[in-house]
Amino acid sequence: MHTDPTSNAPQKGLQDLDQVVIRFAGDSGDGMQLTGDQFTRTTALMGNDIATFPDFPAEIRAPAGTVPGVSAFQLRFSSFDIHTPGDAPDVLVAMNPAALKVHLKELKKDGVLLLNTASFGALDLKKAKYDKDPRSDGTLSGWRVIEVDLEARTREALASSPLDNRGKDRCKNMYALGILYWMFHRDVAPTEKAIADKFKKKPEIVEANLLAMKAGYAYAETTEVFQTAYRVSPAPMRPGTYRNIQGNQALSLGLVAASKRANLPIFLGSYPITPASDILHQLSSYKHHGVTTFQAEDEIAAVASAIGASYSGQLGVTSTSGPGMALKAEAIGLAVMAELPLVILNVQRAGPSTGMPTKTQQADLMQAMYGRNGECPVAVLAASTPGDAFEVAYEAVRIAVKYMLPVIVLSDGYIANGSEPWLLPDVDRLPPIEVKFAPPSSDGSKFQPYQRDPATLARPWARPGTPGLMHRIGGIEKKDGTGNICYDADNHAHMVATRAKKVANIADDLPPLTTFGPRTGDVLVLGWGSPRGAITAATQRLQQQGHRISCAFLRHLNPLPKDLEALLRGFKQVVLPELNSGQLAMLLRARFLIDVQSYSQVDGQPFKSHDLEAHLTQVLAASKEVK
Amino acid sequence: MTTSEHPPLAKKDYKSDQEVRWCPGCGDYSILNAVQGAFAKLQKQLHQTVIISGIGCSSRFPYYMETFGFHTIHGRAPAIATGVKVANPELDVWVVTGDGDAMSIGGNHFIHAMRRNVGLRILMFNNRIYGLTKGQFSPTSEQGKVTKSSPLGSVDYPFAPIALALGAGGTFVARGIDILGAHLEETIVRASGHQGTAYVEIYQNCNIFNDGAYKATTDKEVRDQRILYLQHGQPLLFGANKDRGIAFDSHFQPCLVSGPDLGKAFVWDETSESPAPAMALATMSEAEFPVPVGVFRRREKPTFEAGVVQQMAAAKARKQESLHDLLHAGEVWHVN
Numbered sequence: 001m002h003t004d005p006t007s008n009a010p011q012k013g014l015q016d017l018d019q020v021v022i023r024f025a026g027d028s029g030d031g032m033q034l035t036g037d038q039f040t041r042t043t044a045l046m047g048n049d050i051a052t053f054p055d056f057p058a059e060i061r062a063p064a065g066t067v068p069g070v071s072a073f074q075l076r077f078s079s080f081d082i083h084t085p086g087d088a089p090d091v092l093v094a095m096n097p098a099a100l101k102v103h104l105k106e107l108k109k110d111g112v113l114l115l116n117t118a119s120f121g122a123l124d125l126k127k128a129k130y131d132k133d134p135r136s137d138g139t140l141s142g143w144r145v146i147e148v149d150l151e152a153r154t155r156e157a158l159a160s161s162p163l164d165n166r167g168k169d170r171c172k173n174m175y176a177l178g179i180l181y182w183m184f185h186r187d188v189a190p191t192e193k194a195i196a197d198k199f200k201k202k203p204e205i206v207e208a209n210l211l212a213m214k215a216g217y218a219y220a221e222t223t224e225v226f227q228t229a230y231r232v233s234p235a236p237m238r239p240g241t242y243r244n245i246q247g248n249q250a251l252s253l254g255l256v257a258a259s260k261r262a263n264l265p266i267f268l269g270s271y272p273i274t275p276a277s278d279i280l281h282q283l284s285s286y287k288h289h290g291v292t293t294f295q296a297e298d299e300i301a302a303v304a305s306a307i308g309a310s311y312s313g314q315l316g317v318t319s320t321s322g323p324g325m326a327l328k329a330e331a332i333g334l335a336v337m338a339e340l341p342l343v344i345l346n347v348q349r350a351g352p353s354t355g356m357p358t359k360t361q362q363a364d365l366m367q368a369m370y371g372r373n374g375e376c377p378v379a380v381l382a383a384s385t386p387g388d389a390f391e392v393a394y395e396a397v398r399i400a401v402k403y404m405l406p407v408i409v410l411s412d413g414y415i416a417n418g419s420e421p422w423l424l425p426d427v428d429r430l431p432p433i434e435v436k437f438a439p440p441s442s443d444g445s446k447f448q449p450y451q452r453d454p455a456t457l458a459r460p461w462a463r464p465g466t467p468g469l470m471h472r473i474g475g476i477e478k479k480d481g482t483g484n485i486c487y488d489a490d491n492h493a494h495m496v497a498t499r500a501k502k503v504a505n506i507a508d509d510l511p512p513l514t515t516f517g518p519r520t521g522d523v524l525v526l527g528w529g530s531p532r533g534a535i536t537a538a539t540q541r542l543q544q545q546g547h548r549i550s551c552a553f554l555r556h557l558n559p560l561p562k563d564l565e566a567l568l569r570g571f572k573q574v575v576l577p578e579l580n581s582g583q584l585a586m587l588l589r590a591r592f593l594i595d596v597q598s599y600s601q602v603d604g605q606p607f608k609s610h611d612l613e614a615h616l617t618q619v620l621a622a623s624k625e626v627k
Numbered sequence: 628m629t630t631s632e633h634p635p636l637a638k639k640d641y642k643s644d645q646e647v648r649w650c651p652g653c654g655d656y657s658i659l660n661a662v663q664g665a666f667a668k669l670q671k672q673l674h675q676t677v678i679i680s681g682i683g684c685s686s687r688f689p690y691y692m693e694t695f696g697f698h699t700i701h702g703r704a705p706a707i708a709t710g711v712k713v714a715n716p717e718l719d720v721w722v723v724t725g726d727g728d729a730m731s732i733g734g735n736h737f738i739h740a741m742r743r744n745v746g747l748r749i750l751m752f753n754n755r756i757y758g759l760t761k762g763q764f765s766p767t768s769e770q771g772k773v774t775k776s777s778p779l780g781s782v783d784y785p786f787a788p789i790a791l792a793l794g795a796g797g798t799f800v801a802r803g804i805d806i807l808g809a810h811l812e813e814t815i816v817r818a819s820g821h822q823g824t825a826y827v828e829i830y831q832n833c834n835i836f837n838d839g840a841y842k843a844t845t846d847k848e849v850r851d852q853r854i855l856y857l858q859h860g861q862p863l864l865f866g867a868n869k870d871r872g873i874a875f876d877s878h879f880q881p882c883l884v885s886g887p888d889l890g891k892a893f894v895w896d897e898t899s900e901s902p903a904p905a906m907a908l909a910t911m912s913e914a915e916f917p918v919p920v921g922v923f924r925r926r927e928k929p930t931f932e933a934g935v936v937q938q939m940a941a942a943k944a945r946k947q948e949s950l951h952d953l954l955h956a957g958e959v960w961h962v963n
Contacts, residue, residue: 045960190958243959253954260950267714287942289953292713292935297739301706304699304736308679308710311697312718316710334700424959427950446644464695464711464718467674472643472690474698484645485690 012221013228019078020184020232021086024176025103026095026116028061028071031173035093036073038177042190044244044421047234048077051533052419053085053606058274058357065119065127070102079233083533083540085418087608091183093176095119095150097128104139113143114179116172118151146225150175157215161208171212178216185231188213238423245422247386247415248278251345254393255317256289257425262401262433265290267309268317269302271324274357275413276347279319299327303344307331310340313437313463315397319345322364323354325371332406333372334475336499339450339459341400341407344378345393348412350604359604360413362529363580368408369558369587375496377503379407380558383415384532387422392555398433402509403502404458410557412579414530414606437461441468449473449483457502507559513567517543517550522623524571525551525616526596528584530606531577537609538616547620557584560591568594572623575599577612638667643693649684654805654831658752659691661808665815671719678721679708681728684759684833685752688723702733705740708747709931716932719819722749727757730766730786741795743931744823750815751826752805753788754833755840762836774836789909789923792826793902799825800905800924805832806845810856810920817922823930830918844918857908857921862892865917873916879903881911897922 022039024032033054043050052075062069076086092107093114094100100115107113117135125133134140135147150172157175158168174195181188192210199205220226245253259266268291270280284293292314296302299320306316320328325346335342348364350356368380379399383389389411396407438460441447449471450459462469471483479486480495515524516539527535532553539551552567554560568574568588574596576585582598589596599615601607641663649655666676676694680686682701689696699707704722712720722740729737729751740747756774757763763776767788771780792800799821803811811829818825830841844853851867863873872892874884884891893904905923948956 041958045958047960047962237962239962241955241959241961243955243957256953257950265714267710269710286953287939288946288948290939290943292939294710294713294935296706297735300703301709301736301739304703304706305710305713307699308697308707308712309714310710311707312711312714314714330700331703338697424954427954463715464677465675465715470673470693470695472645472696472698474689474696475700476698 012226014185015228015230017230017232018080019076019082019086020091020230021074021076021089022091022093022180023072023074023089023103023106024093025070025072025099026093026173027064027098028057028059028069029064030071030095031170032071032073032095035173035177036075038191038194039180039186040075040419041194041244042181042186043075043077044242045190046187047237048079048232049082049235049237050075050077050244050419050421051082051085053414054417056358063127065096065098065124067098067102067128070099072099072103077232079235081235081237083536084606084609087610091180093180095173095176097124097130097134100134101128101130107143109142111143113140113145114176115145115147116150116176117147118149118172148179148219153215153219154212157212158208161211162204163208168208171208174209174212175216175219178213178218179220179226181213182217182220183226183229185229188217237421240423242421242423244419245386245390246278246417246419247383247389247411248276248347248417249282250386250389250422251383251393251409251411252279252282252286254390255283255343255397256286256291257390257427257430258394258397258433259290259315261430262315262397262435264401264433264435265292265314266317267306267314268293268319269296269305269309270294270319271296271299271302273299273321273324275349275416276319276321276324276345278416279345279347299324300331303328303331303342306342307335307338307340310335310342311338311464313461315341315343315401317343317345319347321347321349321357322351322367325364325367329372332378333374333376335406336372336376336378337475337477338473339404339499341404341461343393343396343400344406344408346408346410347416348410356604358413360530360606361579361602361604362410362412362531363583363602364410365557365580365583368410375500377500377558378405379403379503379506380410381407381555382410382529382557384527384529384553384555386415386418386420388555389415390422390425394430395555398431399506401433401435401461402458403456403506404461405502410529412530435461437463438466438469440466443468446482447471448481450478450480452480452498456505457498504559506556507562510556510561512563513552513554513561515550515552515567516540518548519550519567520570521548521550522572523547523549523616523619524568524574525549526554526568526574526576527551528554528557528578531579534607534609534612535577538612541613542616542620549616549620554584565592565594568592568596573597573619575616575619577601577607579606636667636670636673638663641666641671641673641693643691645690647691648687650835652834653684654754654833655685655688655752657805657808658750658811658829658831659688661803661811662750662815663692664808664812665819668812668816669819675717676719676721677711678723679704679711680723681725681733682759683725683728683757685723685725685831686728702728702731703736704728705733705736705747705749709740709743709745712746713932713935716746716936720747722747724749724751725758726751726753726755726767726788727765730788730791734766738791738795741792741797741824741826744796744798744928745931746823748818748821748825749827751788751828752831753828754831754837755785756833756837758833758836787910788828790906792828793906793909793924797826797924798823798926798928799922801826801922802828802830802920804830804841804845804854804920807920814921821925823928844913853917855917855919857895857897857919857923859895859897859922862894864889864892873908875904875907879907881907881916883916897925899924
């Protein structure tokens with residue numbers, strides 16, 4: 001078969017596109033995430049810019065063929081710089097009627113629907129809640145439908161395989177992948193290698209999967225159903241070395257990088273929770289980098305053990321999602337009082353309570369800012385893309401050890417599981433992180449655990465085991481300096497102010513905000529976290545239409561950068577899109593008395609850039625009127 | 628533990644400069660005294676010793692010791708101490724807790740510390756009441772306890788803390804009593820020498836909210852008849868003249884023996900593979916039987932922190948990787 005796109009079958013057309021959005025949808029057990037992942041790797045290696053969005057149910061295997069069991073993976077690849085996995089797909093691969101039911105309405109008009117017809121029996125239709133067969137009642141008109149019985153085709157291709165029919169059917173996703181590889185001119189070699197690695201110990205599975213993929217490719221190449229293949233040229237990207245990265249991976253790598261630069265071992269205390277568990281998985285494979293992982297008995301023990309490790313002189317880290325954050329609140333307060341470094345990773349999901357664990361949201365901002373008893377400030381950072389998560393994790397470590405306090409890093413499910421090409425940093429150029437432990441003392445004087453650095457107000461990090469530094473600390477209010485229990489009114493007021501000032505001092509280190517577009521104009525779109533891509537895409541399009549619109553993004557949410565207020569005041573209107581009911585907008589309005597307009601979406605899904613663009617167009621129109 | 632450069636430490640060297648603020652007459656004073664005595668006997672280095680506590684009267688303990696101390700939050704001391712110990716296994720880590728702290732709000736951390744066999748020494752002051760919150764029944768209060776929160780008597784059945792520790796896989800499980808100072812000091816010394824989690828339940832009198840909780844066991848007049856000292860390799864005998872004993876029937880039910888049957892008294896083996904004898908003693912009725920003190924169980928088992936250290940050492944020996952190589956692992960591509 002042809003794996004070199006230039007030697008493609010000559011009788012078929014080849015059309016150039018600048019971008020394509022593909023969505024794979026099927027049962028949880030259909031291998032949609034694996035299929036999407038393979039297409040992504042191949043496409044990244046071929047030099048396209050790419051963004052992905054896996055969207056899966058919380059159930060590992062919901063009843064087969066039902067609507068709740070549908071799992072999807074969307075990817076967008078292009079010949080130019082992109083910021084989001086796209087809104088509506090150009091191509092939908094639907095593995096069963098339920099997947100069709102859930103996703104058809106989003107397929108672009110005139111888009112390609114690759115439909116697996118193997119499971120369109122009466123029962124299958126009933127499970128998907130179709131009264132009639134959608135193939136024969138006009139439901140599919142308006143789309144370019146390609147019907148393939150993937151099971152029959154795959155079984156045919158695997159006639160000589162030792163696998164039973166069930167095993168053969170499990171390769172149907174690879175048959176579909178083969179079809180798409182032909183349609184979009186993809187190289188099959190990376191997938192051949194990946195599958196061979198993945199099923200190293202099961203050669204018959206490797207053979208069947210690859211056979212199915214090649215058969216799909218050949219089917220598309222030879223049958224008349226497929227008339228045209230499409231080509232998306234590589235995107236111009238900044239020179240350097242790239243890899244594909246997901247947000248949870250990047251957080252993990254950022255922590256290890258910081259640990260290496262600071263020469264400070266990491267201790268992760270964690271309890272499994274969606275969508276943060278991959279951080280625990282990944283860090284537990286980095287023992288050779290001196291990372292200790294402790295799978296605790298619960299969320300509280302997870303953060304408590306991390307605090308204990310920080311007290312001992314390692315960097316305590318805990319990873320979780322919203323429900324876990326709720327349980328950790330009291331212990332985070334202890335770290336604030338004990339003034340110990342601690343990094344808390346909150347990969348947000350849709351709430352409240354259990355909410356929708358596999359869906360995304362940014363509704364834990366207020367919880368991060370204020371969700372503890374007493375006046376209990378911590379530093380709060382937000383990652384905005386998978387690649388950005390590396391830098392944010394690194395920055396969290398820097399702040400935690402410099403100021404001796406807890407730092408909460410907000411990510412979310414969209415960043416955690418989405419992926420993008422990541423320009424690998426030069427490790428020698430990562431900013432240094434200096435860790436100073438209090439030196440041994442032999443002069444017999446009482447050690448002062450709260451004697452502060454005059455510039456940062458950080459207290460000394462005094463490791464047990466260091467001669468002469470014996471001292472007692474705790475969550476109870478204490479006298480500044482000595483650390484002895486102290487209930488004096490003046491001292492408490494002083495300590496509350498000191499802990500707040502310590503957080504505020506972090507702003508001294510922060511670089512000025514960068515804006516996409518001029519620093520003054522009609523509208524500033526301010527964002528934080530994962531909406532960055534959608535905001536950038538929408539702003540870019542409106543700028544191209546000649547509008548005076550700019551956007552900027554906050555990595556530091558507490559403290560806020562010092563130049564934020566001036567930036568906000570440079571625009572007639574400020575719009576703040578966030579995946580909550582307007583939490584940061586409320587904070588900024590209260591803080592600056594500026595009329596920050598919230599644009600909110602709380603449905604568990606990321607913003608679509610077209611929705612944002614439509615909203616911003618209205619805002620711009622209003623801004624013209626107020627002239 | 629002593630080094631030739633330093634003069635030996637006296638008991639007073641373990642006392643901090645903080646004024647002790649327990650109620651006058653509290654059993655905690657004698658426990659503090661026993662711990663300081665044990666530490667002096669063991670010549671513990673102040674800077675190598677960490678005492679971690681939760682919340683409650685007992686949890687003020689770290690402030691009174693001239694070691695490293697961390698007074699944390701309610702129930703979480705074993706979890707915090709686990710992080711301290713795993714991050715630096717060289718440290719000598721002690722947890723001081725109470726019956727409310729360890730058995731109620733922190734029950735989960737308590738059993739999991741036992742299960743993992745983390746190298747912690749957990750001293751649980753059991754006064755069978757909530758003292759700091761002024762006198763509500765605790766998970767070790769006897770059923771029917773009349774308190775401010777149970778005016779008609781508590782409905783709850785109590786925990787048998789020793790049985791809970793045994794059930795959770797505790798490898799060193801012992802009991803002492805506040806007023807038996809010398810025995811308590813010796814029990815703490817033995818706990819200190821154990822590899823893994825060492826748990827000591829200490830009966831402690833709260834003279835304000837539960838005065839006399841152990842009177843029926845500890846009063847001078849009844850003490851000899853009511854306390855059974857567990858001694859490894861010795862038969863289970865009690866009484867001033869050691870003329871009564873405990874034997875087990877074929878169902879491991881305890882029974883009292885005396886006179887010609889005294890020879891049937893069970894010979895105590897604290898290292899017994901089966902937890903059944905210890906469990907039988909831990910759960911027998913205090914009304915019918917004497918109260919055992921001393922070591923219920925002592926088993927050698929690799930510690931959690933040793934396992935963690937070993938895995939990390941093996942991983943480092945197997946694979947060395949620069950940060951650059953870590954970031955570049957997997958599929959990368961170059962753009963010129």
